[in-house]
Amino acid sequence: MRKTARRMSGAVAALAAGALLLSACSSSNDAPSGDSTTTTSASGEKVTLSFWGWSLGLEDSVAKWNAENPNIQIDFYRMTGDDGDKIPAAIDAGTAPDIVQMEGGNIPLHVINNRLTDISQYTKDIKDAFPASAWNDVTFGDSVYGVPQDSGPTALLYRSDLFKEAGVEVPTTWDEYLDAARALKKKFPDTYIAQVSPNEAGFWSQQVIANGGSWFSIDGDSWKVSVNSEESKQVAEVWQKLLDEKLVKVVEMWTPEYWASVLDNEIATISYAAWFPAMLQENAPDLAGKWAVAQSPSFDGKPSAGIAGGSFNLIPQGTEHVAEAMQFVNWLNASEEGVDTLLDGGVFPAATVGLESPKLLTPNEYFGGQVINKVFAEAAASVPTGWTPGPTNDLTQDAIKDEFAKVVNGKQTFSQALDNAQAKTIADVKSLGLSVAE
Amino acid sequence: MTKTADKSARVARRAVSGGLRLAPYMFLVPFVVLFVVFMVVPIFIALYKSFFSIERSGLGFGGSNNSIFVGFDNYIQAFQNHEFIKSFGRVLLFAVIQVPIMLAFALLLALLFDSAVVRFKRFFQLSVFLPYAVPSVVAALLWGFLYQPKVSPIVSILSHLGVNAQFLSPDMVMWSMINIVIWSVTGVNMIIIFSSLQAVPRDIYEAARIDGAGEIRTALQIKIPMVSGAVMLTTLFSIIGTFQLFNEPQVLRSITSNISASYSPNMGIYQATTVGGDPNMGSAMAIILGLATFVLSLVVSVATNGKKSTGKKKGGK
Numbered sequence: 180m181r182k183t184a185r186r187m188s189g190a191v192a193a194l195a196a197g198a199l200l201l202s203a204c205s206s207s208n209d210a211p212s213g214d215s216t217t218t219t220s221a222s223g224e225k226v227t228l229s230f231w232g233w234s235l236g237l238e239d240s241v242a243k244w245n246a247e248n249p250n251i252q253i254d255f256y257r258m259t260g261d262d263g264d265k266i267p268a269a270i271d272a273g274t275a276p277d278i279v280q281m282e283g284g285n286i287p288l289h290v291i292n293n294r295l296t297d298i299s300q301y302t303k304d305i306k307d308a309f310p311a312s313a314w315n316d317v318t319f320g321d322s323v324y325g326v327p328q329d330s331g332p333t334a335l336l337y338r339s340d341l342f343k344e345a346g347v348e349v350p351t352t353w354d355e356y357l358d359a360a361r362a363l364k365k366k367f368p369d370t371y372i373a374q375v376s377p378n379e380a381g382f383w384s385q386q387v388i389a390n391g392g393s394w395f396s397i398d399g400d401s402w403k404v405s406v407n408s409e410e411s412k413q414v415a416e417v418w419q420k421l422l423d424e425k426l427v428k429v430v431e432m433w434t435p436e437y438w439a440s441v442l443d444n445e446i447a448t449i450s451y452a453a454w455f456p457a458m459l460q461e462n463a464p465d466l467a468g469k470w471a472v473a474q475s476p477s478f479d480g481k482p483s484a485g486i487a488g489g490s491f492n493l494i495p496q497g498t499e500h501v502a503e504a505m506q507f508v509n510w511l512n513a514s515e516e517g518v519d520t521l522l523d524g525g526v527f528p529a530a531t532v533g534l535e536s537p538k539l540l541t542p543n544e545y546f547g548g549q550v551i552n553k554v555f556a557e558a559a560a561s562v563p564t565g566w567t568p569g570p571t572n573d574l575t576q577d578a579i580k581d582e583f584a585k586v587v588n589g590k591q592t593f594s595q596a597l598d599n600a601q602a603k604t605i606a607d608v609k610s611l612g613l614s615v616a617e
Numbered sequence: 618m619t620k621t622a623d624k625s626a627r628v629a630r631r632a633v634s635g636g637l638r639l640a641p642y643m644f645l646v647p648f649v650v651l652f653v654v655f656m657v658v659p660i661f662i663a664l665y666k667s668f669f670s671i672e673r674s675g676l677g678f679g680g681s682n683n684s685i686f687v688g689f690d691n692y693i694q695a696f697q698n699h700e701f702i703k704s705f706g707r708v709l710l711f712a713v714i715q716v717p718i719m720l721a722f723a724l725l726l727a728l729l730f731d732s733a734v735v736r737f738k739r740f741f742q743l744s745v746f747l748p749y750a751v752p753s754v755v756a757a758l759l760w761g762f763l764y765q766p767k768v769s770p771i772v773s774i775l776s777h778l779g780v781n782a783q784f785l786s787p788d789m790v791m792w793s794m795i796n797i798v799i800w801s802v803t804g805v806n807m808i809i810i811f812s813s814l815q816a817v818p819r820d821i822y823e824a825a826r827i828d829g830a831g832e833i834r835t836a837l838q839i840k841i842p843m844v845s846g847a848v849m850l851t852t853l854f855s856i857i858g859t860f861q862l863f864n865e866p867q868v869l870r871s872i873t874s875n876i877s878a879s880y881s882p883n884m885g886i887y888q889a890t891t892v893g894g895d896p897n898m899g900s901a902m903a904i905i906l907g908l909a910t911f912v913l914s915l916v917v918s919v920a921t922n923g924k925k926s927t928g929k930k931k932g933g934k
Contacts, residue, residue, distance in 0.1 A: 264891070267894075288894055290677075290678055291673065291676075291677035291678060291680070291682075292682065292894065293679075293680075293682055319676075319678060320678070322678070377874035378870075378871070378872075378873075378874045397676060400675035400676055401675065401676070402676060431871075431872055431873055431874060433871075434765060434871070434872045435762060435765055435767070435768045436765040436766065436767050436768060436872070439765075439767035439768055440767065443767070570677060571893065573892045573893070574888070574892055574893045577878040577888065577892065578878075580874050580878065581874065581877040581878055583874065584787075584873075584874035584875055584877070587874075588786075588787050588875070607893060610694070610893075610895065610898070611671075611673060611677065611893075611894075611895065612670065612671060612672065612673035612674065612677070613673055613674070613675065613676065613677045614674065614675050614676075
């Protein structure tokens with residue numbers, strides 16, 4: 180009897196699991212699939228558009244829009260895990276959503292693969308709502324392929340307690356930064372001014388952006404590769420000195436080892452994006468009140484920030500109702516009302532109107548009550564416009580990782596590493612069948 | 618109730634045997650369908666794709682992106698890719714080090730479990746086998762923790778003993794990975810060898826004992842030769858496994874850049890296909906890897922078969 184009961188319950192559980200699986204499949208089928216664009220009324224008035232995104236609070240933004248726009252309904256699907264990797268395949272297979280959130284680095288590769296819709300005719304009025312650097316990322320010639328949603332301007336997070344105790348001023352130039360590194364090291368032998376992490380290419384590229392450099396540019400009908408440009412080499416020189424004088428800690432970013440290093444007071448500054456403080460707070464709660472934020476150092480002392488991360492809303496190829504989709508996208512990212520909903524979700528917005536909002540500029544307890552987003556908002560305005568995303572963004576990042584790993588192992592210099600990454604990138608661009616300007 | 622059931626079963630059986638004998642094929646269908654859809658078809662798709670390339674020019678914007686037949690161009694490019702060729706050398710070295718060590722452990726453990734020396738046999742057998750139940754990604758993550766100096770108990774114990782362990786340094790990282798693979802797969806290889814030992818007729822041991830052979834001599838001169846077939850089988854599988862190396866280096870790469878993006882052939886294929894967006898090139902590389910594995914397996918199996926037959930001849934004398 181007991182045995183049967185157990186067997187029965189097992190069967191029931193199996194059935195339930197099967198049912199769950201089925202319902203999961205069917206629900207995921209109708210929610211995110213791109214062809215769910217349905218025209219309910221015969222006159223074709225009402226459309227429902229699917230939108231895949233990950234920014235926090237997008238559900239609330241969509242709810243607000245849907246309440247006010249009965250004829251353009253948005254069906255939101257929250258992306259998690261590796262959903263981002265599915266997008267290119269989904270577009271190629273014609274099952275992509277109507278609107279999708281994406282990081283900026285691969286936009287050119289997707290354009291080359293005919294995955295994105297040129298939306299330039301819908302963006303004429305919103306262009307000025309964004310800092311020039313953000314708009315630059317989505318503009319290729321006369322075509323526009325996305326609308327910036329959030330952004331990652333960079334600033335210098337520093338240990339105010341250590342700087343104060345060592346009597347060191349917060350550096351505004353890289354020369355001062357080197358001096359500060361030496362002074363800190365003298366006072367605290369186990370403290371380094373920064374970490375070098377070969378695995379975090381964004382840490383490097385944001386400094387190249389801040390220095391007005393770019394890995395790629397467009398030269399007529401050819402890609403110009405400039406991974407080892409003057410601007411890059413100038414940054415490389417600083418880090419070579421820091422490395423040679425053992426003023427930086429070599430540790431891979433995001434690893435348990437890295438956070439242990441931060442908690443052990445080994446790292447005194449981190450020059451990174453606006454989304455980084457939240458991660459710092461989460462992983463190093465014990466250091467509350469010991470950090471502050473200032474503008475990142477530059478070579479001439481004038482504010483010039485970099486960008487790391489940031490995302491865009493794009494319209495995949497195959498979307499039927501581009502005009503309606505763009506109405507929503509423009510409202511969400513460029514209107515005061517839409518950006519306000521993004522701010523409610525905790526997004527660091529790309530739009531200038533958001534950078535001035537009191538919702539963004541609130542004191543941060545972890546940073547001793549400093550309004551750190553004011554620093555980041557100012558940084559956003561000072562990002563140079565020289566950066567052009569290229570067709571092999573991810574491969575170039577990997578090349579830089581591999582080459583920088585050899586640098587921290589003492590096998591080559593940063594300058595040589597950049598030359599090697601340059602050669603690798605040129606080969607990769609050519610391998611895609613594209614032409615490279617020599 | 619049983620009677621009627623019996624009868625109807627018998628009737629059914631007769632019906633089937635008299636008919637087309639569909640039952641065996643029906644049982645095979647699920648396997649064959651899945652095998653064809655997920656193994657055979659993809660191989661042919663990859664082979665087909667490997668002879669094509671996407672037609673592009675200039676910046677690549679607004680092109681037609683048509684596939685054009687390029688013959689063996691992708692293969693030639695793959696062979697000219699130094700990193701890809703080097704990755705074969707790397708996994709070969711990996712196999713040369715890892716496979717013998719692992720098999721020695723597996724064989725030793727199998728012999729121990731087969732002998733009368735070990736107590737709590739079931740418990741230890743399970744303990745040795747258990748790591749195999751840990752998915753390799755999880756295993757790499759676990760060991761990844763143990764390799765990071767500031768969070769690793771192993772490193773801290775070693776440093777108390779005066780040893781400065783750098784598990785993730787460029788010189789050590791391959792050994793660290795070999796350690797993970799050995800930890801993962803020794804158990805299952807031990808089981809294969811052990812089951813082969815169990816199949817050896819016991820009277821052979823008895824005869825040996827009567828002839829005055831001790832445990833060690835029996836192990837060396839009877840047991841090991843008797844299971845050489847199983848050992849060769851595990852060698853073959855291990856070599857194939859090493860050539861497919863992907864999970865361990867890919868996971869460890871997130872904590873150390875001393876593993877390059879194209880460390881193993883499979884990582885290079887992933888790099889070309891997924892990261893670089895060139896599935897045609899990736900297909901050509903995958904076909905090369907498949908062929909290389911096939912050839913190597915063939916070489917190993919021919920070499921071992923040769924050995925076996927000479928062994929038999931000797932035995933025959």
